[in-house]
Amino acid sequence: MKIRTLMVGWLVAMLVGCTPTLVQSPIPTATSSPTPAVDVAVPESVGRAFLAAWQQEDYAAMYTFLAPSLQAGLAQPDFELAYRNALATTTTISVVTTPRLLGVEADRAWVDFDVTWETALFGSLQASNRLALVQEAGRWWVDWRRETIWPDLAGGAAFAVEYQTPPRANIYDRQGAGLAIASTLVTVGVIPGQIQDETAVLTALSAVLGESPEELRLAYAGQPATWFIPLGEISGEESLAYANSLNLPGIERRERTGRLYPDGVGAHVVGWISPIPAEQLEDYRRRGYRNDALVGIAGVEAWGEAVLAGRNGGRLSLVDANGTYLRSVAESRPQRGRSIQLTIDRAFQQQVEQILGDRRGAVVALDVHSGAILALASSPRFDNNIFIRSTDELQRAAVLNDPQRPLLNRATQGVYPCGSVFKVVTIAAGLEAGGLTASSTFYCPGYWDGLGSANRKVCWRESGHGTITLADALTASCDVTFYEVGRLLDGAGQAVLPTYGRAFGLGVTTGLTEVPEVAGLMPDPDWKLEIYQESWTTGDTVNLAIGQGFLLVTPLQVARMMAAVANGGTLYRPYLVERISAGSDLPEQVTSPQARGRLPISAEHLAQIQAALLGVTTRPIGTATSRFAGLNVLVAGKTGTAQAPGETALPHSWFAGYFPADQPEVALVVMVENAGEGSSVAAPLFRQVVEAYYGLPLTPLPEIQAAEGD
Numbered sequence: 014m015k016i017r018t019l020m021v022g023w024l025v026a027m028l029v030g031c032t033p034t035l036v037q038s039p040i041p042t043a044t045s046s047p048t049p050a051v052d053v054a055v056p057e058s059v060g061r062a063f064l065a066a067w068q069q070e071d072y073a074a075m076y077t078f079l080a081p082s083l084q085a086g087l088a089q090p091d092f093e094l095a096y097r098n099a100l101a102t103t104t105t106i107s108v109v110t111t112p113r114l115l116g117v118e119a120d121r122a123w124v125d126f127d128v129t130w131e132t133a134l135f136g137s138l139q140a141s142n143r144l145a146l147v148q149e150a151g152r153w154w155v156d157w158r159r160e161t162i163w164p165d166l167a168g169g170a171a172f173a174v175e176y177q178t179p180p181r182a183n184i185y186d187r188q189g190a191g192l193a194i195a196s197t198l199v200t201v202g203v204i205p206g207q208i209q210d211e212t213a214v215l216t217a218l219s220a221v222l223g224e225s226p227e228e229l230r231l232a233y234a235g236q237p238a239t240w241f242i243p244l245g246e247i248s249g250e251e252s253l254a255y256a257n258s259l260n261l262p263g264i265e266r267r268e269r270t271g272r273l274y275p276d277g278v279g280a281h282v283v284g285w286i287s288p289i290p291a292e293q294l295e296d297y298r299r300r301g302y303r304n305d306a307l308v309g310i311a312g313v314e315a316w317g318e319a320v321l322a323g324r325n326g327g328r329l330s331l332v333d334a335n336g337t338y339l340r341s342v343a344e345s346r347p348q349r350g351r352s353i354q355l356t357i358d359r360a361f362q363q364q365v366e367q368i369l370g371d372r373r374g375a376v377v378a379l380d381v382h383s384g385a386i387l388a389l390a391s392s393p394r395f396d397n398n399i400f401i402r403s404t405d406e407l408q409r410a411a412v413l414n415d416p417q418r419p420l421l422n423r424a425t426q427g428v429y430p431c432g433s434v435f436k437v438v439t440i441a442a443g444l445e446a447g448g449l450t451a452s453s454t455f456y457c458p459g460y461w462d463g464l465g466s467a468n469r470k471v472c473w474r475e476s477g478h479g480t481i482t483l484a485d486a487l488t489a490s491c492d493v494t495f496y497e498v499g500r501l502l503d504g505a506g507q508a509v510l511p512t513y514g515r516a517f518g519l520g521v522t523t524g525l526t527e528v529p530e531v532a533g534l535m536p537d538p539d540w541k542l543e544i545y546q547e548s549w550t551t552g553d554t555v556n557l558a559i560g561q562g563f564l565l566v567t568p569l570q571v572a573r574m575m576a577a578v579a580n581g582g583t584l585y586r587p588y589l590v591e592r593i594s595a596g597s598d599l600p601e602q603v604t605s606p607q608a609r610g611r612l613p614i615s616a617e618h619l620a621q622i623q624a625a626l627l628g629v630t631t632r633p634i635g636t637a638t639s640r641f642a643g644l645n646v647l648v649a650g651k652t653g654t655a656q657a658p659g660e661t662a663l664p665h666s667w668f669a670g671y672f673p674a675d676q677p678e679v680a681l682v683v684m685v686e687n688a689g690e691g692s693s694v695a696a697p698l699f700r701q702v703v704e705a706y707y708g709l710p711l712t713p714l715p716e717i718q719a720a721e722g723d
Contacts, residue, residue, distance in 0.1 A: 056146045056153040060124035064110040080154035102172040104133040120148035133301030135343040169334030177326040182350030186359040196273030197249030206238030208263030217258045246402040277396035281422040284312020285400040316527045323350035352594045356385040364705040365390045374685035375424035377572040383606035384585030393419040425530035428565035432655030433490045435560030442513040443498045444618040451484040451621040457493035473723040488628035499558025503551045511537035516613045524586035536563035576680035579671035582612040627674045640696040647674035652691030654723035663687040668695035
């Protein structure tokens with residue numbers, strides 16, 4: 014509760030022990046914030062301290078000021094509950110009290126004060142009230158009663174609220190297809206005592222709910238004959254389709270308004286709604302929510318909660334001790350939620366998810382000219398509908414406890430070394446800061462002894478690439494060349510390559526707001542010294558030059574980097590929300606592209622890198638040429654095979670690029686965990702995603718065999 018603390022200076026002359034005299038004095042309000050020390054022997058101090066504690070929600074302190082005779086018959090929890098219930102019912106966010114007048118007469122006193130309750134649903138509620146004080150055992154105390162909370166709460170009266178909750182708005186894809194929509198949910202169950210033909214009932218339910226007859230029978234066995242036993246939930250459409258087969262004695266269907274995520278497409282992006290988590294109940298109450306409300310828990314459902322849910326309305330009334338209506342106190346009208354349109358295409362997203370299949374990994378597709386996310390898939394997947402169907406408890410538990418961590422959005426929260434994809438950064442640094450040119454030549458015998466023969470490193474191509482230019486080394490992914498470039502850059506400055514990595518958007522968050530993302534790690538000398546208390550070595554730079562060592566990036570970061578390479582060097586902020594519809598008093602909101610930086614590279618050097626990336630899929634020395642043969646769309650990209658932790662673990666497979674290479678539209682990254690070489694696994698999947706984007710037949714995936722490159 015946001016509190017405005019008032020220091021009240023009360024200038025009252027008290028004659029203790031004299032003839033009873035009525036003293037009334039206005040109470041000026043000071044502007045300074047410190048609260049004077051409380052002198053409980055003076056009634057103004059007691060009243061002031063009690064009201065100040067109320068503003069701070071310190072009900073325990075308030076209770077200490079109650080007269081002992083009151084405390085004897087009023088337990089502290091009951092006292093606190095009286096305040097909490099009144100404030101919770103009225104959705105009060107903060108309380109401000111302003112003392113006005115102090116009155117003293119013998120052993121009685123009072124403080125007249127104004128009180129303002131700022132509420133989530135009804136705005137400001139204001140009243141004038143009186144705080145009674147009494148002298149007992151030579152000290153002043155609060156003579157508390159329920160109307161001290163609010164003047165109308167005398168005689169057992171209480172507040173009551175009738176909520177008016179607007180329907181939750183929908184989430185659509187870029188074409189207007191539903192991703193999260195209002196729907197009728199039907200709970201299907203049985204009343205055991207009404208079943209006449211159990212075999213027929215179980216057969217029908219099994220066909221509808223997808224569980225065996227025996228599992229269904231066990232679910233209601235031993236339950237009271239007159240109870241409704243829920244067995245599963247289906248959509249309203251499914252209920253109509255199965256109307257005849259479910260029309261058997263003993264089967265009952267109960268409808269309720271719910272949320273539907275068609276086919277569970279884009280679950281990591283869309284998220285889901287669920288009951289308010291217990292630890293967040295107080296926060297949502299202060300925002301005008303009912304305790305039983307369903308709220309966004311993840312994804313865009315959570316990000317756009319205030320937009321989608323709108324604002325509750327309601328009627329605040331007074332009722333007597335029997336619940337009988339007395340009068341209305343305040344009323345507010347609900348505000349409808351506003352729909353959200355995303356940048357992704359549902360059909361394309363669904364195809365991408367199917368292409369990725371059960372492989373652990375991620376696919377990210379970006380519009381290279383804006384940063385709009387066209388598809389964002391993470392696997393293993395999950396069906397976000399299980400979080401809104403009350404009967405899917407087992408499915409929810411299975412997802413939450415799955416060691417494969419299906420709820421992890423690997424596209425934005427998974428961090429990995431990216432292997433040779435990082436060579437795009439290394440060649441840029443070599444061209445700009447290393448004194449190299451695209452035609453600088455290197456010799457690759459299949460191994461590199463630049464750190465001494467005891468620290469020999471090998472190329473993925475055991476026979477070596479022979480004499481090769483820097484540009485061709487990117488196309489052929491020659492490790493030996495990039496080891497040497499790393500050594501040269503280390504000589505130019507140990508921070509040079511890490512600085513270029515961050516400038517290419519790696520190791521830092523991209524600015525995506527709609528779903529959580531992590532920054533990953535771009536290691537540098539300062540980081541290593543802080544974490545390991547060790548100095549950076551040339552070997553660290555050499556490892557980083559081929560995307561290994563301490564480097565950790567997300568697929569989204571790599572996609573953003575490739576989009577910048579494709580569009581001429583602009584790093585855009587990725588975004589998922591295309592527009593938010595207009596509301597009753599709010600205009601439509603449309604997201605505009607936001608440039609967040611420029612690649613630190615000249616146009617000439619960038620064009621040379623683009624040509625080398627095109628060669629990856631078109632030239633004989635390219636590491637993925639065979640994977641894109643026959644595709645009528647030019648693709649530029651880079652394979653990556655990144656060593657994963659664990660001696661026996663297969664490497665992570667990467668392919669990052671953009672298409673069409675001659676007029677770039679889409680940047681695309683495919684990453685599959687522990688799958689093998691980038692050319693063998695990620696590149697063929699990348700091709701299928703390109704084909705899906707253009708509505709082409711998908712080329713069958715090849716058998717994994719010896720790779721053309723890493």
